[in-house]
Amino acid sequence: MGQIIETDVVVIGGGMTGAGVLRDLALRGIKAILVEQQDLGHGTSTRNHGLLHSGARYAVRDEEAAIESYRENLILKKTVPGSIEQTGGLFVKVPEDDESYIQKWLTACTKVGIPVEEIPVAQALQQEPFLTRDAQVVYRVPDGAVDCFTMVVDVVADAVKHGAHALTYHEVVDVVTEQNRVTGVRVRDGFTGEEKDILAELVVNASGPWGAKIAEMAGIPLTMINNKGMLAIFNHRINKQVINRLRMPGDADIFVPAHNVTIFGTTGINVEDPNNFSLHRQELVGMLAEGKKLIPSINELRLIRAFSGSRPLYQESTVSDASGRNVTRGITLLDHLKRDGLDGLVTITGGKLTTFRYMAEKTVDLVCEKLGIKAGCTTDQEMVPHRKAEEFFKDVDLAPAARHKLSHWAGTKAAEIESSLKNKAANFVVCECEQVTWAEIESVIPEEGRFHLGDIRRRTRLGMGPCQGTFCNHRAAALAVEKGKATVEEAEQALQHAVFERKKGMDVVATGETAKQRQLMDTIYRVSLGFREGDFQHV
Amino acid sequence: MLEIILDELTFDKCLKCNACVSSCPVANTTLEFGGPKHLGPELKRLMNNQGLIDDKRIELCTLCGSCDMSCPENVHVSTLTAFAKAFHSEKSGTKFRDFVLSNAEWVGKLASAFAPVTNLAMGMKPVRKMMEMVMDIPAERQFPKYRFHNFNRVYKKKTASTERKVAYFAGCYATFNAPEVAMSFIKVMEHNGIEVVKPDQKCCGVPMFANGQMKQGLKNANHNITSFLEYTRQGYDVVLTCTSCTLAFKKEYVSFLNTEEAKELASHVYDADEYLRLLKESGELNMNFAPMNERAGYYAPCHMKAQGIGNPAMDILELIPGFKIQDVGAGCCGQCGTFGFKTEKYDVSMAIGRPMAEAVKEVDADYTVTECGMCKNQLDQLTDKTVKHPMQIVAESYERATVLD
Numbered sequence: 001m002g003q004i005i006e007t008d009v010v011v012i013g014g015g016m017t018g019a020g021v022l023r024d025l026a027l028r029g030i031k032a033i034l035v036e037q038q039d040l041g042h043g044t045s046t047r048n049h050g051l052l053h054s055g056a057r058y059a060v061r062d063e064e065a066a067i068e069s070y071r072e073n074l075i076l077k078k079t080v081p082g083s084i085e086q087t088g089g090l091f092v093k094v095p096e097d098d099e100s101y102i103q104k105w106l107t108a109c110t111k112v113g114i115p116v117e118e119i120p121v122a123q124a125l126q127q128e129p130f131l132t133r134d135a136q137v138v139y140r141v142p143d144g145a146v147d148c149f150t151m152v153v154d155v156v157a158d159a160v161k162h163g164a165h166a167l168t169y170h171e172v173v174d175v176v177t178e179q180n181r182v183t184g185v186r187v188r189d190g191f192t193g194e195e196k197d198i199l200a201e202l203v204v205n206a207s208g209p210w211g212a213k214i215a216e217m218a219g220i221p222l223t224m225i226n227n228k229g230m231l232a233i234f235n236h237r238i239n240k241q242v243i244n245r246l247r248m249p250g251d252a253d254i255f256v257p258a259h260n261v262t263i264f265g266t267t268g269i270n271v272e273d274p275n276n277f278s279l280h281r282q283e284l285v286g287m288l289a290e291g292k293k294l295i296p297s298i299n300e301l302r303l304i305r306a307f308s309g310s311r312p313l314y315q316e317s318t319v320s321d322a323s324g325r326n327v328t329r330g331i332t333l334l335d336h337l338k339r340d341g342l343d344g345l346v347t348i349t350g351g352k353l354t355t356f357r358y359m360a361e362k363t364v365d366l367v368c369e370k371l372g373i374k375a376g377c378t379t380d381q382e383m384v385p386h387r388k389a390e391e392f393f394k395d396v397d398l399a400p401a402a403r404h405k406l407s408h409w410a411g412t413k414a415a416e417i418e419s420s421l422k423n424k425a426a427n428f429v430v431c432e433c434e435q436v437t438w439a440e441i442e443s444v445i446p447e448e449g450r451f452h453l454g455d456i457r458r459r460t461r462l463g464m465g466p467c468q469g470t471f472c473n474h475r476a477a478a479l480a481v482e483k484g485k486a487t488v489e490e491a492e493q494a495l496q497h498a499v500f501e502r503k504k505g506m507d508v509v510a511t512g513e514t515a516k517q518r519q520l521m522d523t524i525y526r527v528s529l530g531f532r533e534g535d536f537q538h539v
Numbered sequence: 540m541l542e543i544i545l546d547e548l549t550f551d552k553c554l555k556c557n558a559c560v561s562s563c564p565v566a567n568t569t570l571e572f573g574g575p576k577h578l579g580p581e582l583k584r585l586m587n588n589q590g591l592i593d594d595k596r597i598e599l600c601t602l603c604g605s606c607d608m609s610c611p612e613n614v615h616v617s618t619l620t621a622f623a624k625a626f627h628s629e630k631s632g633t634k635f636r637d638f639v640l641s642n643a644e645w646v647g648k649l650a651s652a653f654a655p656v657t658n659l660a661m662g663m664k665p666v667r668k669m670m671e672m673v674m675d676i677p678a679e680r681q682f683p684k685y686r687f688h689n690f691n692r693v694y695k696k697k698t699a700s701t702e703r704k705v706a707y708f709a710g711c712y713a714t715f716n717a718p719e720v721a722m723s724f725i726k727v728m729e730h731n732g733i734e735v736v737k738p739d740q741k742c743c744g745v746p747m748f749a750n751g752q753m754k755q756g757l758k759n760a761n762h763n764i765t766s767f768l769e770y771t772r773q774g775y776d777v778v779l780t781c782t783s784c785t786l787a788f789k790k791e792y793v794s795f796l797n798t799e800e801a802k803e804l805a806s807h808v809y810d811a812d813e814y815l816r817l818l819k820e821s822g823e824l825n826m827n828f829a830p831m832n833e834r835a836g837y838y839a840p841c842h843m844k845a846q847g848i849g850n851p852a853m854d855i856l857e858l859i860p861g862f863k864i865q866d867v868g869a870g871c872c873g874q875c876g877t878f879g880f881k882t883e884k885y886d887v888s889m890a891i892g893r894p895m896a897e898a899v900k901e902v903d904a905d906y907t908v909t910e911c912g913m914c915k916n917q918l919d920q921l922t923d924k925t926v927k928h929p930m931q932i933v934a935e936s937y938e939r940a941t942v943l944d
Binding site for chain 2: 235236237238239240257260301302399400401404432433435465466467470471513516517520
């Protein structure tokens with residue numbers, strides 16, 4: 001038996017919901033530990049569009065989700081401004097879309113209170129030159145773009161600042177129960193293999209598509225609909241605002257600008273395994289055919305990769321809906337004492353990225369009620385530190401593009417990064433596509449723990465550009481060894497994992513330039529650096 | 540300015556391979572330059588739909604076009620860097636000196652009108668010291684001489700009646716500094732029974748593009764396009780003796796303006812040697828060359844290479860009996876138009892030019908041949924060989940043959 005840790009609440013799942021719950025608990029002064037099987041945001045939370053819904057998409061079909069989305073949209077813009085770009089969004093009717101939907105949609109938006117403004121088609125085309133000339137009606141809504149990578153990291157960091165703990169790469173291997181009561185979880189350290197018991201008064205299951213697995217460990221039935229969606233990333237930012245189809249929500253009808261790229265999706269296929277992140281060319285082809293109706297030149301635009309993730313959908317009585325489109329995006333909060341007679345366990349699932357804060361609020365309200373604690377939620381007011389750092393980096397010898405990125409990115413790490421940049425060698429731009437300097441990379445490598453290029457990527461954008469790490473992954477690995485941040489073995493393993501993971505996302509979109517890029521990458525790693533085919537695998 | 544290149548999407552194809560960086564004469568000489576990949580396709584991607592990023596280092600780009608030639612994906616790197624220059628000067632303003640240098644035509648007119656005085660003054664140390672202090676034009680830099688009897692004064696022909704007809708674009712250098720080049724070209728054409736006209740024309744715009752004066756450059760471009768299209772539509776071929784002007788007509792007007800007119804004109808444009816080679820291929824070239832027992836070294840300007848037409852000057856000169864010509868095989872000269880006239884770029888200019896000077900010395904020919912007036916300026920400063928334009932040699936061979944007849 002390994003180490004035993006005691007706390008008040010264990011939160012399972014380091015996605016957006018778990019992060020929100022952890023921060024809410026910490027702000028209400030409740031001791032809590034979050035456990036995550038991989039890195040923060042490993043699952044659904046970073047495998048989505050990064051769309052800050054205005055609620056307009058759900059207004060007709062799912063009024064409650066629409067109301068929650070719009071309210072949270074306004075709150076998140078104020079409380080997590082560093083991870084949100086207030087791009088605004090367009091709803092565009094193309095000839096294929098049902099005329100009668102417009103009135104229904106306008107009525108529903110008015111009812112919910114979502115501000116909708118019609119703009120002339122010519123004006124929309126001027127703002128968004130890639131948009132189809134066949135557009136018939138265009139409305140503007142307050143959609144936005146969320147950086148899910150920074151948001152999950154920042155929310156957890158703020159929770160930790162308020163006394164919470166987070167253990168990444170700690171997979172729950174068992175839910176510890178005593179009679180009819182959950183008393184904690186057993187976790188396994190993914191790097192050392194060591195197992196630990198974390199004992200708590202209450203366990204919050206916020207593990208999204210893995211929710212059913214956790215319930216199974218606790219010995220209770222929980223049926224989730226894991227609805228897998230595929231998304232693809234354009235090589236550059238093709239739009240200024242979010243672009244949606246003005247119709248009942250369907251496949252491949254949203255384009256979200258995200259920093260230097262645009263994310264396009266999605267699809268919906270129910271899958272059994274939450275670890276099913278498979279990507280199929282046929283699915284992509286279908287998406288492109290549909291996307292072409294909004295962006296006619298879609299097949300000429302370069303895609304750099306695709307990815308997939310599962311929406312954790314829940315409904316009490318499971319009816320078969322293969323697309324999952326008709327299952328509510330509303331929030332499900334289950335008190336397993338009431339539902340299954342099992343105390344000490346709460347499941348929070350369903351919902352949207354946009355409504356994560358509200359999901360956390362409801363969950364922690366229940367936690368307080370169960371633990372007999374009187375403390376109100378403050379996350380609708382208290383801000384997560386902003387990422388802007390414009391007052392820094394002015395007199396640092398740095399490429400203007402890299403400076404520009406840092407001044408919108410460095411946030412609470414600005415002073416640390418600035419001083420490390422002044423030490424000449426750290427201003428070296430390691431990832432050219434996304435302008436990531438060594439100083440930034442160094443600032444996110446944990447003091448203790450494994451050197452992991454994926455973790456660095458999620459925190460800095462290293463390797464997220466057109467070359468997909470062809471040039472920067474090996475530079476970062478070599479520098480880490482040179483600067484004593486990793487051993488040769490660790491660096492090599494990190495590289496193998498990173499290259500495997502990058503190639504996986506590229507393969508499915510690999511036509512044209514991305515096929516060439518993929519070959520160039522393979523040649524550099526296999527010929528110049530001597531890796532063998534079998535070396536690249538998921539580790 | 541950004542809106543102008545919305546259609547320029549070739550940056551999407553960049554594989555980040557660095558071929559452009561390794562072929563860039565400036566990036567190979569100084570670490571102060573961000574390199575063509577970063578300041579071209581990379582920056583464009585980072586700015587798209589997000590707003591401008593002004594990078595002062597773009598001033599070091601000479602628009603030589605070596606990047607375009609080396610790119611395996613045909614990214615229009617120098618088009619992107621030209622626009623980066625334009626944003627930069629729009630944002631940071633233009634130095635008086637750069638404004639003067641970019642207006643080569645205006646300077647040419649003025650300097651030519653007072654040619655003896657200009658040339659005398661430019662040769663005087665105190666004057667040059669003053670210029671260095673006031674305008675950041677280095678005192679050590681040699682300048683080309685200006686001619687009072689410039690080409691505009693001596694040649695005004697507007698219509699031709701021969702079967703093949705040429706509309707000639709002389710360019711500022713042949714007009715104000717080397718009218719003998721322009722006159723040699725006209726003689727060469729006469730020997731081939733082709734009449735040459737000189738349509739209304741303005742500076743091609745290359746020095747303006749290089750100094751971020753994009754708007755003025757495009758104004759000149761449109762002027763020249765309109766003026767020359769009038770001729771091409773009557774069956775004239777457009778021929779130029781300056782490789783930089785030729786590149787502007789063939790490539791830059793098309794990629795900067797992206798208009799049907801620019802494309803139409805480009806399909807009628809030839810470098811002078813390329814035009815002679817065309818005549819040779821169709822059996823029309825006058826082959827009555829007098830032997831010339833001379834040995835020359837050929838220096839290929841970047842803007843000739845960037846046209847992707849092989850090496851027409853050598854193809855033509857090799858037709859002259861007894862004439863021996865060898866490619867000196869050097870890279871960029873470092874003068875790079877107005878670049879080498881700037882104090883802060885002078886060291887880089889010289890550092891780029893030295894390997895060329897070494898190559899010329901090693902070949903040790905009777906003289907050097909090159910088409911570009913600016914390359915000639917650097918060759919004049921860094922080597923002790925005379926420099927001639929190919930048209931001067933071809934004209935001389937034809938002339939000698941006529942005397943012999």
